[in-house]
Every structure is written in structure tokens, then in C-alpha cells.
Amino acid sequence: MRLRGDGSVFRRGRFWHFAFWLDGEPHQGSTLVPIDPTANGADEDRARRVLATKREAARRGDEVPQEDRLTLGDLRELLRENYAFKQNRSTATMLATFKHLTAYFGERTKATRIGARIERYVAERRAEGAAWGSVRIELALVNRAFRLAVKKKRLSARSRPDIELPPEDPNAIREGFFRRADVERLCQHLPAVITDVVLFLFFCPWRIGAARKLEWRDYSAADRALTLRRAANKTKRPQQIPLDPVHTPELMAVLERQQGRRRPECPFIFHGRNCGTVRPAKDGTRRPCLGNFRKAWDTACAAIGMAGRTPHDLRRSGVKHYIDAGVDPHTVMLWSGHRTEAMLRRYHIVDLDDLRRAGKRASDYRGPATNVVPLGARTAAKPTTAEPLQEADSASVASVRG
Structure with missing residues (x-):
């Protein structure tokens, strides 16, 4: 028995399709199960199993409806909206930096196809003379856009590409200073x-x-x-x-x-x-x-x-x-x-x-102070402290006898 909210399967063209709603969002697509009039309903059962798999994946966040329609231009708009929400004052700088990404990939390129071309993009930017720091900023921007897409449920977590940032150029870190x-x-x-x-x-x-x-x-x-x-x-x-x-x-x-x-x-x-x-x-x-x-x-x-x-x-x-x-x-x-x-x-x-100052401090340091007294000095000091006690004890005994 099919319960309300489980979704449905239906015929469209040569394949069975599925449709269901989750959190107010429609999910639909092809099950890729061919329609077979001679299967006595076996094809429909296979389509329903695909529907159940799709529904469970959507509940886990592994499936997002129409995520294949998300483009690089959509990612840029997500960044712009986030900058406006956080009241960042560097929106113009972000958009100017993002232009390098749109110039290479194209504004209508599907977001799911960007990850496989990142390394070629880095090589192209380096060939143009871009510094490693500039490339890192550009990749960090698109990486942030992908995180926003997952957060806004425009992209599934498993479809988000793993973008590795190039290492920092040690020669680009400024070390000049004044005394x-x-x-x-x-x-x-x-x-x-x-x-x-x-x-x-x-x-x-x-x-x-x-x-x-x-x-x-x-x-x-x-x-x-x-x-x-x-x-x-x-x-x-x-x-x-x-x-x-x-x-x-x-x-x-x-x-x-x-x-x-x-x-x-x-x-x-x-x-x-x-x-x-x-x-x-x-x-x-x-x-x-x-x-x-x-x-x-x-x-x-x-x-x-x-x-x-x-x-x-x-x-x-x-x-x-x-x-x-x-x-x-x-x-x-x-x-x-x-x-x-x-x-x-x-x-x-x-x-x-x-x-140099650290080395001088280490050279002058002799270790922690110690309160340990040598054994010979301690035993030699005992008779001097014991003699008055013995005299006092003898005097007290004599007074008692008297």
C-alpha cells in the first residue's frame, strides 16, 4: 500500500519517471527504467524501487532537485547575496575577482562540471602571469560559493567538488619591517x-x-x-x-x-x-x-x-x-x-x-635553583643541634631526682 508522501511513478516517453515532494520542494526525474508492456508489472516495481532510493537519498541530503541546472552565474549570485547579508564592503572586489572565473569557464557552465577543470584553470591563470596569491583568492571564492550552494540546498554535498587550494608562495609573504x-x-x-x-x-x-x-x-x-x-x-x-x-x-x-x-x-x-x-x-x-x-x-x-x-x-x-x-x-x-x-x-x-638575544639568554641560564643539601653537610650539622638538647634533658632529669 502506497502512503501519502511516498511519491509516485508514471510513464513518460520510453521510461518510467518519478515525482515526490520533500520539505516543500518538488523532486522529479527519470528512473531510467524502460517501459516494458510484456513485463507484467516488473518494470513498474523496479521504477518504484528507484523512487524509494531517490527519496531516501533526498532525505539524507545526497539528492537535490535540479542541481544539474546550477551554473557558475548562479554561484556568483549566491556570493553576492551572502555579501549583502553580511554587509561586507568588498562586494565590488569580489565581483572583479570572480570575472576571471566566468571568463574561463563561462557564466552558463554547470557547476557540477567545474571541479574537473580546476587544475587546468590554475595552469591557464599562471600562464597569464597571475600570482599564486591571486589564484588562491579566486579558488577560495568559488569554494565558498559551493559551500553556500550546499547550505541553500541548491547542490548536494556529494556533488560539491573538492577544490584544493595551491600552497602559499613563501616569497609573497612580506617580511620587511622598520625599527x-x-x-x-x-x-x-x-x-x-x-x-x-x-x-x-x-x-x-x-x-x-x-x-x-x-x-x-x-x-x-x-x-x-x-x-x-x-x-x-x-x-x-x-x-x-x-x-x-x-x-x-x-x-x-x-x-x-x-x-x-x-x-x-x-x-x-x-x-x-x-x-x-x-x-x-x-x-x-x-x-x-x-x-x-x-x-x-x-x-x-x-x-x-x-x-x-x-x-x-x-x-x-x-x-x-x-x-x-x-x-x-x-x-x-x-x-x-x-x-x-x-x-x-x-x-x-x-x-x-x-x-641572538634568545641565544644569550640560554647561555646565561644555569637551570632552576635547588634546595638539596649534600648528605655530608647534613650529618655534620646534627651534633651541633643535638648537644643543647642532651644538656637540657640531663638538667630536667636531675631536677626530677632532686
């Missing part, structure tokens, strides 16, 4: 306005984009603190640091110099060439007036023999400076805004001087 003396020498070759930006980013290891968006309303003289607003932070979390002449004198000096350069019509702390021009951004807010100072930066780095450094190296250098000063990693994360210790460890570069 405090290097930063001071660098500032001697920079304009005064850029000097304050460099000093701020070294003693407050934030991203340069965050420093550009700092406004005077973010500084509280009463609280003696500077706040990075949620809208200005990449992590979309507010961040606050102390700012006073006792605990952070270098940062306070930067702020005082910027107060001397403050313009009534400009809300930003750090100024640039476009300070007098109001430039609206896409979201309607005003663009920061501090623009790109890379030309002056490259000239100054070359002047001190450190060509090739980037302004973002100041963030890495500031983290290392705090750790070398003995600040615990958790507090350094509160300063820099890193959310995981793994990322903080990546920013903390250990150089040869660090290894």
Missing part, C-alpha cells in the same frame, strides 16, 4: 604632514585606511582617548586607544601638531593635498583628504637604504615594536585590532637580533 631608529631616519626625508602619519602608524599599528578616516570628533579630551569608529574600521568593530602625554607621548605630540594645522572646514585629523576639496564617496560620505603619498614614501625609503618597503610595513613594524617592548600579545591585539593570535604571529617577525 624605531629606522622610522626616525625615514621621517627626516618626508614632508612634515606625512611624517606625522608615519609616526602615528608606527606607534599605533592600524591600517592606513583607518588613519585616513580619523576625524576630530573621534578624539575625546575628557576621556583622553581616540576612537576608531565602526564605519571606519575594516573589521566593522569600534576600537579605542589611550592618548595622553604620559602614556603615549609620541601619539599625543602628533595630535598636537595636527591641531596646529587644523582647518575649520576639514573634519579629518590628517590632511593632504585635497584638503580644501569636498569629494563625495559612493556611499555619500566625504572622502578623506589624505591621499596617496607613495611617491614621497618611495623616495624617503631609497634615501635610507630601505627601498621596496610599503606603508603597510609600518603596521607590521609597530606590532613587533610592542612585542619587543614586552607587551603581552593580548594587549597588542587590542592596540592593532587583530582578531586572532594566528594573524598576530604572522605580523611578528623574528629576525637575527631576536635569535
Whole structure:
């Protein structure tokens, strides 16, 4: 007896087809069992067994209706919707990166056919001159899109391809950093306005984009603190640091110099060439007036023999400076805004001087202190402590006898 919800089989063309509903979604297709009028119902029984198998697979999540119609363009739309839901501000960057995938595979390519061509895609991108880091980002995007498709029940888990990311290129990981003396020498070759930006980013290891968006309303003289607003932070979390002449004198000096350069019509702390021009951004807010100072930066780095450094190296250098000063990693994360210790460890570069100091500490270390007394010294000390006790015992015995 067939129960309600078990589905049904029916004839269509030369084969038996099945149809059933699960969680409000229709499932239908061919059983691939040929219709045989001479089989006395055996063909229909085979079709019903296929129906039962399909229904059980759908309940486990191994079968998704019409998953073969999912295309690469659909995967991109799933990513776009997810970015909008999470309010990510890098949607435009994601779409620009995804264009490399659509250019190679085609927007209407079925998603189930992409996995077998991933390695050829990587080889093609490398032949075009794409860096390993760019290829990793592209594969990570399509991998995330496949996970979303499984989560949204647009694709079954067993149909999701296993996309292996290429290993990170060790040569692409930046390891350049500045020590405090290097930063001071660098500032001697920079304009005064850029000097304050460099000093701020070294003693407050934030991203340069965050420093550009700092406004005077973010500084509280009463609280003696500077706040990075949620809208200005990449992590979309507010961040606050102390700012006073006792605990952070270098940062306070930067702020005082910027107060001397403050313009009534400009809300930003750090100024640039476009300070007098109001430039609206896409979201309607005003663009920061501090623009790109890379030309002056490259000239100054070359002047001190450190060509090739980037302004973002100041963030890495500031983290290392705090750790070398003995600040615990958790507090350094509160300063820099890193959310995981793994990322903080990546920013903390250990150089040869660090290894020299570690070797010197190991050489000077003599092991843990011990309280063990040699056996001979302990036995020799016993008579000196026992003699007064014997005299006291003799005196007490004599007093009792008397």
C-alpha cells in the first residue's frame, strides 16, 4: 500500500519517471527504467524501487532537485547575496575577482562540471602571469560559493567538488619591517604632514585606511582617548586607544601638531593635498583628504637604504615594536585590532637580533635553583643541634631526682 508522501511513478516517453515532494520542494526525474508492456508489472516495481532510493537519498541530503541546472552565474549570485547579508564592503572586489572565473569557464557552465577543470584553470591563470596569491583568492571564492550552494540546498554535498587550494608562495609573504631608529631616519626625508602619519602608524599599528578616516570628533579630551569608529574600521568593530602625554607621548605630540594645522572646514585629523576639496564617496560620505603619498614614501625609503618597503610595513613594524617592548600579545591585539593570535604571529617577525638575544639568554641560564643539601653537610650539622638538647634533658632529669 502506497502512503501519502511516498511519491509516485508514471510513464513518460520510453521510461518510467518519478515525482515526490520533500520539505516543500518538488523532486522529479527519470528512473531510467524502460517501459516494458510484456513485463507484467516488473518494470513498474523496479521504477518504484528507484523512487524509494531517490527519496531516501533526498532525505539524507545526497539528492537535490535540479542541481544539474546550477551554473557558475548562479554561484556568483549566491556570493553576492551572502555579501549583502553580511554587509561586507568588498562586494565590488569580489565581483572583479570572480570575472576571471566566468571568463574561463563561462557564466552558463554547470557547476557540477567545474571541479574537473580546476587544475587546468590554475595552469591557464599562471600562464597569464597571475600570482599564486591571486589564484588562491579566486579558488577560495568559488569554494565558498559551493559551500553556500550546499547550505541553500541548491547542490548536494556529494556533488560539491573538492577544490584544493595551491600552497602559499613563501616569497609573497612580506617580511620587511622598520625599527624605531629606522622610522626616525625615514621621517627626516618626508614632508612634515606625512611624517606625522608615519609616526602615528608606527606607534599605533592600524591600517592606513583607518588613519585616513580619523576625524576630530573621534578624539575625546575628557576621556583622553581616540576612537576608531565602526564605519571606519575594516573589521566593522569600534576600537579605542589611550592618548595622553604620559602614556603615549609620541601619539599625543602628533595630535598636537595636527591641531596646529587644523582647518575649520576639514573634519579629518590628517590632511593632504585635497584638503580644501569636498569629494563625495559612493556611499555619500566625504572622502578623506589624505591621499596617496607613495611617491614621497618611495623616495624617503631609497634615501635610507630601505627601498621596496610599503606603508603597510609600518603596521607590521609597530606590532613587533610592542612585542619587543614586552607587551603581552593580548594587549597588542587590542592596540592593532587583530582578531586572532594566528594573524598576530604572522605580523611578528623574528629576525637575527631576536635569535641572538634568545641565544644569550640560554647561555646565561644555569637551570632552576635547588634546595638539596649534600648528605655530608647534613650529618655534620646534627651534633651541633643535638648537644643543647642532651644538656637540657640531663638538667630536667636531675631536677626530677632532686
